[in-house]
Amino acid sequence: MQPLRDAELGAFTFFASPLPHDVCGSNGLPLTPNSIKILGRFQILKTITHPRLCQYVDISRGKHERLVVVAEHYEHNLKDLFKQDKPVSSEKVLQIAYEMLEGLAFMNKHGLVHRALSPHNVLLDCKGKVKLAKFGLYHMTDHGADVDFPIGYPSYLPPEVIAQGSFHSSEGSLGEPPLPSGPKADVWSLGVLLFELCAVCASISVFTVFFCSAGCMDDIVTVLAEEHGCLDIIKPDIPFQLHNCVVDVNLCHRPTPAELLEDIVFEGVSCLYTPYQIPVSLFSSSLRCAHLELPEDINELCKGNEDYLSERSVDEVYHLWCLAGGDLEKELTNKGIIQSKPPVCTLPNFILEDGESFGQSRDRSFLLDDTTVTLSLCQLKNRLKDVAGEAYYPLLEDEQSSLPQSNSNNELSAAVSLPLIIRERDTEYQLTRIVLFDRLLKAYPYKKNQIWKEARVDIPPLLRGLAWAALLGVEGDIQAKYDGIDKDTPIPTDRQIEVDIPRCHQYDELLSSPQGHIKFRRVLKAWVVSHPDLVYWQGLDSLCAPFLYLNFNNEALAYACMSAFIPKYLYNFFLKDNSHVIQEYLTVFSQMIAFHDPELSNHLNEIGFIPDGQIPDFSVFSTDVFPLHKIFHLWDTLLLGNSSFPFCIGVAILQQLRDRLLANGFNECILLFSDLPEIDIERCVRESINLFCWTPKSATYRQHAQPPKPTGDSSSSFGKNPAYYSAEYQDLPNTDLSREPLKLSELKAEISPRISAEDLIDLCELTGPAHFKTPVKRPKTVKTKIVAVDIRSSEDFNRGHIPGSINVPYSSVFGPDGEMLQSPGTNALTSYKGRVIVVLSNIMKNAATFAAHLVKVNYPRVCVLDGGMNKMKPTGLLTVPSPQI
Template sequence: MRSLKDAQLGAFTFFASALPHDVCGSNGLPLTPNSIKILGRFQILKTITHPRLCQYVDISRGKHERLIVVAEHYENSLSIFQKPENTPSAEKVLQIAYEVLEGLEFMNKHGLVHRALSPNNVLMDCKGNVKLAKFGLYHMTDHGADVDFPIGYPSYLAPEVIAQGSFHPSDPSRDEAPLPSGPKSDVWSLGILLFELCAGRRLLQNIDISERLKFILTLGCMDDIVTVLAEEHGCLDTIKELPDSVLELLRKCLTFLPSKRATPAELLRDPVFNGISCHYTPFQKPVSLFSSSLRCAHLVLPDDISDLCKDDDEDYLSERAIDEVYYLWCLAGGDLEKELTNQEIIQSKPPISTLPNFVLEDGETFGQGRDRSFLLDDTTVTLSLCQLRNRLKDVAREAYYPLLEDEQSSLPQSNSSNELSAAVTLPLIIRERDTEYQLIRIILFDRLLKAYPYKKTLVWKEARVDIPPLVRGLAWAGLLGIEGDIQAKYEGIDKDTPIPTDRQIEVDIPRCHQYDELLSSPQGHIKFRRVLKAWVVSHPDLVYWQGLDSLCAPFLYLNFNNEALAYACMSAFIPKYLYNFFLKDNSHVIQEYLTVFSQMIAFHDPELSNHLNEIGFIPDLYAIPWFLTMFTHVFPLHKIFHLWDTLLLGNSSFPFCIGVAILQQLRDRLLANGFNECILLFSDLPEIDIERCVRESISLFCWTPKSATYRQHAQPPKVAGDNGFVKTSTYYSSDYQDMPKTDLSREPLSLGDLKAEVSPRISAEDLIDLCELSLSGSSKRNKTGKPKIVAVDIRTAEDFNRGHISGSINIPFNTTFGPENEVVQCPAAGGLQSYRGRVIVVISHNMKSAFAAHLVKMSFPRVCILDGGINKLKPTGLLTVPSPQI
């Protein structure tokens, strides 16, 4: 999206047609409001970028089907030339015509027709160049079918458009809608505009509307329409004095029969513009972030490098993209309805005044015809940026061009920089509403993403702080490692041929996050269907399971105008976090996942685990939708965004920590209730504090040894790359699945053996790593300075004295448990109570789980078992023996 520069932000409003409330569609669901349909169609207009078109920015839906559109705006328009004293020269007329045709041709390439050309919709920037406004009104309203007013102005409509007449779907007298207008209808409108410029006056303004239409239709009998119009309006002499090139252009535009009228593309190549076209460079659309083309090929350094330096009074905000400026305007207190109300575009009426008829006591009847407020008012209100500029006045100019390397930390900090540094400690919801903070973050991420993938490490680093909502879609793509020409790959997938899954997709989409206006629109359903079908077709070894639509929703919402990127993100996300979850028979994968989750509950909260097991409330009853949809079936989108901002920084075991964190928020209610109450509780999940959930998930994740969440059905190791939560050399950084396998690694267990153990196992390499870190006095200590780990050797004293892990304690199993594994002496009596809270690793000969299970029953947290027992450690040479007594 291009920068603001000398443009302004403008807003205009209109109403969509209201639908009857008691009518349902063929699927039995209520009809989609026309305002929702318009909102969905509008989205593609934000991607239509051209120097001759005003950039669309946003659309807002209000009460009673009101829609407010925000777009690039300029104060001057073609109306300034429609006065005799401002009549432009022939060269200027040709220039305007050429620039309008450039905009129309670009629109036509994207399947758009203006249909509403008028002097007020042909704006002029500060350099006198044409900017077409409101060019998307015809498209977003489905060719006028979703509104109660006609699209276009009678004086400028082409004859074939007038001949079709007006149409409304609820009109019983019309069986079929008129054919949509084509590109040639805009050429006629352009001809009328050019004629008015040359004549210095407006046409057909002083006669009745019906007379105007009759006159336009009678022009079909005339050989020379230009001459007839000139005679009718008393400007024949003026028109005759025009150069032949201008007259020829007018005649080609004002050709009555569409079959003989040229298109914008044909007129652009007409010899009449030979002297004009040489001054214009063909527009080239900027290369997107994910493509096979060079993104920087167009960049050229100036001869004088000092030209890049900005003056002290430079307007840095105007250099930012229009969508960024509007986003910041909203954060700074901008209110669209308030702005329109202040300009009296939106007027409130007492309820009684909206009645079609009402009678006073004296019998006097008041009535009203059609409420004209529901018709189109094409007034565009300029949004003032004064409040935003005042809010950002203290932001240092260096902030608009941040350094990305280490020297940034050595720069002197301004007051505003110090304030922004302090803002990092504030809750996320406050940071996301802080105008200055968001400006800094957006600029930084914008630079990092433009340098992606070369700055991928810095993207990870900054995402650990937070992700600005405005760039979340691209930031997620960067975190998922999306690269290459994703559009070509997506277009190569057959999304049209019917497949057996189509029926289930059609059923699921109308139920997926339909509270959201964007996803509930018909365009949203179409895109949903295409992305889901592309994934199903491109993964023949997997199948569509209910829940896949929920997984797709966040990516589609953030990349609504880029289906290829939504598909690419979804395709990268699933194998990382849901590997083989969508097999035709996924029972073994799901059961292993739920068993590991049960062990994680016991590891972090044994008291809660004991209670849930006693009442039989196992994860199979509530956690499958959590993990199959990565919580998108549980939480609304705005919570999922915050949750996934952190999830995407973690490895495939991080969802376990999220699940435990959710249970801990419900801990008191779960402990106080039985099975039936817990079922009811999860059938309508209470409000979850997502920020607290994220914070506690990170803490749980850092307390969990890597190998404790090992799953043999997880994604195989990657060749290269580190997708850890912290992109550093710390212990808990990478996914255990990605680590090279050695003799000290965890061995796979059968599902039956895994379910038989309450506590998780950790690998010998994990134990060695943790012990070395704790002995070196590194960061693997808690706030009291004690090591996070304690190794409990449950072999006999004789075996312990033959060799043990340095620093481990010996609590023999045979003195704690009897022959039938009954408890003889509580392990806590042996001094283990003082180690409560640390990671307790139980070491034995044959990995007896009864000792660990008893510790869990005694509510000892963070209990795990050494996989392979002491035998795994014997070849390492790390076992020590006690020093002989002297």
């Protein structure tokens, strides 16, 4: 987006046409309100950026189909030139004509037509340059079909538009809608505007040359001249050639804006303008700095300019304005644009069978009032007055602190410890985070590691879409790849996609719009087509929803993010036969419940509420369970972890429902999950990180997970945590000490998870041969957080055991026939309750049985050494007791 600089923020409002409440569409669902349709079409306008166009920023939907549009605004417009006493020079008129044509031609390249040109919609910035406003009104209203007022002003509309008349979607049965206006309609309006400017300013010679090129009849010129009272002035000056160049109002004889720009009339003007270069996007094959120009003296950049806020983009300023207490409807109400009326004054009118009408006449406030209200930035600037200039230009290489130095630095530092929902509404804090992330993202992928580091603190909502893409490692020319996918040829999956989309997050205005459905369909179909080895399963639309919402105007990025997300967290979940993958996933999840909350696990097992194909799984990937704003906060943390982190999120969710689950049976638990109660997402995130840090990395091993990467980084780090297990690791290649894959039947038979010998060596900080030592360093408090329980006989234990382990023979707990003893030897483990307990044995069946017993008596964090002591013997790490003297 363009910087704010000398611009202001403006807002205008209008009403969409209401629809009858008792009518449904062909699919049996209620009709989509016109305001929702307009809101969806509006989104693409935010991406149309050009020096001759006012930047669109936002649209909000209010009551009774009211819409409020926010856009870049300037106080001066073409009307100010009409009012001034001195005439406008011919050069100035040509400049205005050329700049308007630049804006119109750029719009036409993007399939847009202004159709609402008028003097007050041709704004002028502080340098007198043209800025076309409200150029998107015709597009967002579906060429005027979704509103009850005509788009455009009769005095400036071409004859072919006047002849067509108006049309509304509610009148579809009365006839076919008129053809949409093309670029040539704006040329007529431009000619009329220039005529007014020339007539008032007596620059007729310039106008006649332009009108000759534009192709308009001299009879029209005569009528306009009579209306403006300048017939005596214009008649002698119109060249004779005008009659020969123009014969009628046929569109074929009227040039387009692009053709007019090449006309000889502007030969002396065009050389003064540099062709506009479209900014290079973050994910492309082009150099983002290719057109970067810096002054010879770098100090000139900030010389004499202390309004740092004006250098931020328009959307950033508006976002901060909202955080600082900005209210669109309040601003419009204060200016008298929105007027509240008593309910009795808004009763509808009634029409009897004979046509007689009773009640209120048509409320003219529902018609278009194109007044633009300037949004005051005083409150925002006052809020940010104590923020130093350094906050707008943070040093990325400074590792001491990411927070800027300012008079309110202590407050900003304290804000980091506040709840996330408060931080996201703090104006000063969000300013610093937005500026920092903006600079880091512009340096992506060079600053990828620093983006990870800052994302562990929080992610500013305004830049969440790009930040997620960086966390997922999206790179390259994603648009070219997306464009190369066939998204139009019918495929068998189309029917299922059509059924799923209308049910996915339809409470959200953006995703429920027709444009949202179209984009949903294209992104999902692109994924299905580009992954021929995978299939579409119900729920893929829910996975797509967060990415599409955050990248609504960038389908390619939404597709790229989803394509990176699925193999990382849902590897092979979308195979045609995925039952073995799902079953393994749910079994490991059940073991995680037993590991972290044995009491809850025992209860769920007793009532038969076990995650499987029949019972709802607690995976956080079923994003239709949570509203989007909660998914965003959850996934901000999820994307920092590896594929095992979702297990911890699932356990954290269950622990919030723990009391209800423990107090209810099977049927009540089913009902509980069918109507999930309110979940504290921030608490869930906090607890899931703690659970993740307590979980040995091999405990969540799945043989159907994504193969490990050969190199590691700190991308799955959650930073400092008081728990013993730091999550700073990346999956390592398999070694002799890694976990071995199990058959699904064997995995299901065990309640507690297994961990690898590699993990045990690392967690116990055992020293030995270098090739057995993992490269990850643990805090020195590890020894007090883990205990190895050797259940072999005392004789075997004395022949060699893990240093620091304790011996609780299996025979002291279970009898010869496997029966439980009256006084089991596990009483000796009471003092170790709460630590990670690793059960070691030569016989895996005995180890699994012993661990299951500990879980049954509510010992948390119980796991089993995979491969038993046979895995440890070759390491040379076993020790024998010192002889007694």
